[in-house]
Amino acid sequence: MQQLVHLHHVLYVASGAHHAVLAATTPGSSSGNPIWYHIINLGALTYGLAAIGPGVGIGLIFGRTIESIARQPEAAGRVTGLMWIGFALTESLALIGIAVPFFIK
Amino acid sequence: MNHVLAAAASTCSPSTAHLGSGCGYPAPSINDFYFTPFFKIGSVGFGKPGLLVILSVLIVLTFFWFAFHSPKLVPRGVQNVGEMGILFVRDQILRPQLGKRGDKWLPFLVSLFFFIWVNNIFGIIPIFYFPAMSKYGYPVALAGMVWIIYMFLGMKHQGVFGYFRNMSVPTGAPWWILPLLVPIELFSNILVRPFTLSVRLFANMLAGHVLLAVFTLATWYLLTLSISLVYATASFVLVILLTGLEVLIQLLQAFIFTILTATYISGAYETAH
Numbered sequence: 001m002q003q004l005v006h007l008h009h010v011l012y013v014a015s016g017a018h019h020a021v022l023a024a025t026t027p028g029s030s031s032g033n034p035i036w037y038h039i040i041n042l043g044a045l046t047y048g049l050a051a052i053g054p055g056v057g058i059g060l061i062f063g064r065t066i067e068s069i070a071r072q073p074e075a076a077g078r079v080t081g082l083m084w085i086g087f088a089l090t091e092s093l094a095l096i097g098i099a100v101p102f103f104i105k
Numbered sequence: 106m107n108h109v110l111a112a113a114a115s116t117c118s119p120s121t122a123h124l125g126s127g128c129g130y131p132a133p134s135i136n137d138f139y140f141t142p143f144f145k146i147g148s149v150g151f152g153k154p155g156l157l158v159i160l161s162v163l164i165v166l167t168f169f170w171f172a173f174h175s176p177k178l179v180p181r182g183v184q185n186v187g188e189m190g191i192l193f194v195r196d197q198i199l200r201p202q203l204g205k206r207g208d209k210w211l212p213f214l215v216s217l218f219f220f221i222w223v224n225n226i227f228g229i230i231p232i233f234y235f236p237a238m239s240k241y242g243y244p245v246a247l248a249g250m251v252w253i254i255y256m257f258l259g260m261k262h263q264g265v266f267g268y269f270r271n272m273s274v275p276t277g278a279p280w281w282i283l284p285l286l287v288p289i290e291l292f293s294n295i296l297v298r299p300f301t302l303s304v305r306l307f308a309n310m311l312a313g314h315v316l317l318a319v320f321t322l323a324t325w326y327l328l329t330l331s332i333s334l335v336y337a338t339a340s341f342v343l344v345i346l347l348t349g350l351e352v353l354i355q356l357l358q359a360f361i362f363t364i365l366t367a368t369y370i371s372g373a374y375e376t377a378h
Contacts, residue, residue, distance in 0.1 A: 081197065088361035092301055095308035102135050102311070 043101025050097025057090040119322055123329050130326050133318035138239060138311070157237040161223040165216070194218050194363065202367035203374075210370060217247070218363040221306065225355035228314055229348050236355070239310035241303070248303035251366045259373035302365055309358045313351045320344045
């Protein structure tokens with residue numbers, strides 16, 4: 001299995017995605033940011049706050065879908081389709097939250 | 106500790122980093138999404154994402170050519186699968202939004218759906234391992250195309266002023282709320298729709314790729330002959346589960362993009378809310 005993981009990783013690296021940088025979290029590094037930027041990763045905090053709303057929203061969507069299918073099983077097909085649309089629209093807000101720290105420094 | 110990290114930084118790469126080797130965990134970053142191009146034309150580089158996009162176009166064209174180059178009334182072989190694909194787009198995406206008159210949009214929606222889906226699937230296929238839609242330019246191009254289509258169609262069917270008036274003033278709104286409502290509606294329909302359409306696809310693929318990268322790198326990083334072998338196994342199981350989740354998310358995002366395109370096109374046809 002170690003060979004399998006190694007092969008998986010070698011293929012991943014060979015596929016070109018190996019430009020990783022070291023997680024340099026030493027305080028007082030030369031980037032000029034104040035020290036607390038390195039204690040609290042603001043991007044992670046941003047996403048944590050941004051995920052509250054969509055978390056509640058997606059829970060509501062799926063809960064209401066389950067309830068409506070329980071009330072009326074004949075409508076299951078139509079309701080499930082609408083559920084996926086609602087899920088993707090709500091999830092997009094959480095994903096904008098995770099993408100924003102990557103391009104807003 | 107600074108000089109230890111500085112010394113170790115020169116020998117640390119994701120291939121050599123293991124737990125306890127002095128290098129930190131090689132976290133995936135935004136640099137993972139930038140590839141050195143194969144060649145450059147002027148200042149535009151053609152690299153791996155460009156190759157994947159062209160390859161996906163070839164795959165979709167080849168598949169549909171094999172399915173439908175000599176169609177029979179009773180389908181056999183690949184035509185069955187091709188018909189399943191087209192009927193899925195027509196019955197789940199096109200007909201609920203546009204009705205029967207929307208059948209002329211079927212080639213466009215089928216191409217859009219399968220193009221996005223094949224590009225997404227490249228994120229979990231071993232040699233490629235990169236969803237081309239995680240470079241923001243590609244979803245922007247698609248969303249821009251959809252935006253031009255529904256703006257132009259709306260102005261053609263409702264007149265230039267009629268389109269903006271119908272879009273910004275919902276029927277039944279009291280007059281005193283209009284100064285607040287009109288800018289919000291205009292902003293939402295003209296600017297926010299293409300933005301969220303593109304960012305939804307882009308961010309889903311970005312987040313999925315980063316998740317898979319985190320756990321794949323963690324599996325390799327934890328692979329030392331100690332108790333961390335258990336953690337490496339758990340990480341590998343998570344990679345497999347997340348790949349399964351990615352399969353669902355890729356199909357779902359292609360479906361959502363296409364069904365929102367159909368919704369916006371149908372919104373451009375109707376005359377009022």
